[in-house]
Amino acid sequence: MRLTLFVMLICLFAACRSPNKMPNDIIGIDKMKLIVWDMIRAGALSENKFGRYPDSLKMKSIQMFQQVFAVHGITKDEFYKSYRYYEAHPDKNKILMDSVYAYANRQRQDLYKRMR
Numbered sequence: 001m002r003l004t005l006f007v008m009l010i011c012l013f014a015a016c017r018s019p020n021k022m023p024n025d026i027i028g029i030d031k032m033k034l035i036v037w038d039m040i041r042a043g044a045l046s047e048n049k050f051g052r053y054p055d056s057l058k059m060k061s062i063q064m065f066q067q068v069f070a071v072h073g074i075t076k077d078e079f080y081k082s083y084r085y086y087e088a089h090p091d092k093n094k095i096l097m098d099s100v101y102a103y104a105n106r107q108r109q110d111l112y113k114r115m116r
Helices: 002-016 029-050 054-072 076-088 090-115
Strands: none
Touching: 029 054, 029 076, 029 090, 054 076, 076 090
């Protein structure tokens, strides 16, 4: 009887766990979108400045990515662990990428407004 009750309680706790809850060691979508946006910009800048020089491109890209990590107060390992988590969860990855896309559009619109 006790064993049956114990098994039922374990099943209840497992069933009540939210599938949308993210682990504590994963960077949240709001912060991750800013990091991904800055990584995209850093990669584009490196490609634009050093695209003709493969050795310099790789070295400068790594340096710029390290600067992005420092600005956001994270490590390379934290970023890539979170990035792999999002890749493994397509529903959350879609939300992240949609957020990055929307953020990029807002940034572009703000830039156009300032240029006028």
